[in-house]
Amino acid sequence: MTTSTFTPSQEQAYATHPEKKIALYYTVTGLIFLLVGVLLGPLQALNYAGIDVYKYLPFLKSYYQGLTLHGVLNALVFTTYFICGILLYLPARELNLRPNLKFAWFTYWLMNFGVVLAAIAILGNNASVLYTFYPPLKGSPLFYIGAALLVASSLLVGGQTIYMWTGWKRQHPGKVTPVTTYMSVATWFMWILASLGIVVEVVVYLIPWSLGWTPTVDPLLARTLFWYTGHPIVYFWLLPAYVSWYAFIPRQSGGKIVSEPLARLAFGLFLLLSVPVGLHHQFTDPGISNTWKLIQMCLTFAVAVPSMLTAFSVGASLEYAARLKGGKGLVGWMGKLPWQDASFTAQVLAMTSFIFGGAGGMVNASMSLDHVVHNTAWIPGHFHITVGTATTLTFFGMTFWLLPHLTGKKLFSPKMALASCWWWFIGMMTFALGMHWEGLLGIPRRAHIAALPAEQLAQYSQNAHIPMVLTGISGMLLLVGAILYYTVVAGTLWGNQRDVKNAPEIPFSESLTPTESRRSVRVLDRLWLWFGVAFLIVLGAYLPVILPMLHNPTLVPGMRLW
Secondary structure (H helix, E strand, O other), X not given: OOOOOOOHHHHHHHHOOOHHHHHHHHHHHHHHHHHHHHHOHHXXXXXXXXXXXXXXXXXXXXXXXXXXXXXXXXXXXXXXXXXHHHHHHHHHHHOOOOOOHHHHHHHHHHHHHHHHHHHHHHHOOOOOOOOOOOOOEOOOHHHHHHHHHHHHHHHHHHHHHHHHHHHHHHXXXXXXXXXXXXXXXXXXXXXXXXXXXXXXXXXXXXXXHHOOOOOEEOHHHHHHHHHHHHOHHHHHHHHHHHHHHHHOHHHHOOOOEOOHHHHHHHHHHHHHHOOOOHHHHOOOOOOOOHXXXXXXXXXXXXXXXXXXXXXXXXXXXXXXXXXXXXXXXXXXXXXXXXXXXXXXXXXXXXXXHHHHHHHHHHHHHOOOOXXXXXXXXXXXXXXXXXXXXXXXXXXXXXXXXXXXXXXXXOXXXXXXXXXXXXXXXXXXXXXXXXXXXXXXXXXEOOOOHHHOOHHHHHHHHHHOHHHHHHHHHHXXXXXXXXXXXXXXXXXXXXXXXXXXXHOOOOOOOOEOOOOOOOHHHHHHOOHHXXXXXXXXXXXXXXXHHHHHHHHOOOOEEXXXXX
16 A cells, blocks of 8 residues: 655646745645644643643653744744745735745755754753743743744745745736735735844844854844834734635635725735834833833724724625525625535634634733733733634644645545534634633743642632633643644545646636736735835834834843743
8 A cells, every 4th residue: 555645646736836846835834833832832722721731741841941932933933934935925926926946945945954953052941931931031042043044944935935025016007906915915025124123133142152153142222123023914814814815705705805905905005004112122221212102002992993894804705605595684695605524614713713813912002901911811811813723723723735736636525524623713713812811810821830839729729620620621622623624634635535637726706806907906006115114114114113122122041941
């Protein structure tokens, strides 16, 4: 019996579009790293249920080593690989262009090299600094160098995509950028601007400091540079999901894009508003003017506008599709949507979770309300229904058509794929409920509470028994969802049911009305201009904050507390 993935018919899948192979490698590599991170997830959930599993795992030296692995692999590594795969491949296919494959493979292997360096440091317990790596906690230079290469590789992919798009614009003067490419390029422009903070922090400050070339570091400056990138990176994770919601879900539901100009407007606003918002993570930090904290709080609230536009526009596209199939009533039309399609259902569940994630984000962005939840379990609860559900569950849904499309193989067990979506969604919503509840009761985030002295743990359990139980149960629900999902992925990749000719195509959606001649669309299409405007907004929002730190640094030596 043979189950080899690489057969002549597999190469046939790449014959017409060899860029499929690099997209497949990026996607599958990201999913492999996610699997490792996900398997560590139940440990975190059980910890917040008061159950300490870490002491039974000799390969993990501490809770914080496990939490660092979980956060870095899930939030930074998986997302970057997946996004680099789809946001290079989709514009190439829509524009009917072939990227420079040698350069694309170079970026892939450079990214792998960076991740291996960081993994050596974390697995060796030399970089248990969590995914935020705040100094003065000092990790191995390998960790910071690896992180720098991960980001640099993603920027090279973004640059290659923008280069392709710019070439297409030169060859098609006067033509409006197709909508999927427009959203992809806007996302890359946003990420190029957003990544400047972490690039400066790591390359200019942390790498020389970790190598011993400089004896001290300024924690406030480093935190500010981190959060310059640390919140916008959430939109780097989220916007590719929006690409799918706007560009693919309408066709997958049997309809069309109801308002393509609104989709373009939403991404234009994300480009302008996503970056100058990081100070809302630093409301409690001294040394930063409350005036600038207030300004960036208002800018953070403004980012909710394109998300609300998305809710309206995508919801309208879903309703249009359902009513084409005979759906009636105020909510009865929802029953006509293709709920048996795992790809569709996963993404609609992801959208549903983001309603709660967005509402919680308004709490985090408020200077007054944030003091109630800051550094409590509320924060990871919020994080898991934004990135852990809205983004990740959308990516899961995309793989149910993307993997068959890239490999020419049939999706393994569509029913199991559908079940995995529901298990993941219910598990994440249960986790979020438990963690938000615990946070409101004052239980801290990033704390090994299961290892507390019995008396203190009993006090937590007495005050937060129900949410702690919910959090523990959620870890098991998510583990089941992950097992189901990865069974589908493995069965698809290594299965023998290959049908290259009938493989699913990219579900690009048509627009309900022509948009080429609309003035608003042509104005929004000038992405280089809007990138320049976004850069000026960022300068105005951050230079008055950072310059005083440069003139009056607070320098401290590094610390290793593990």
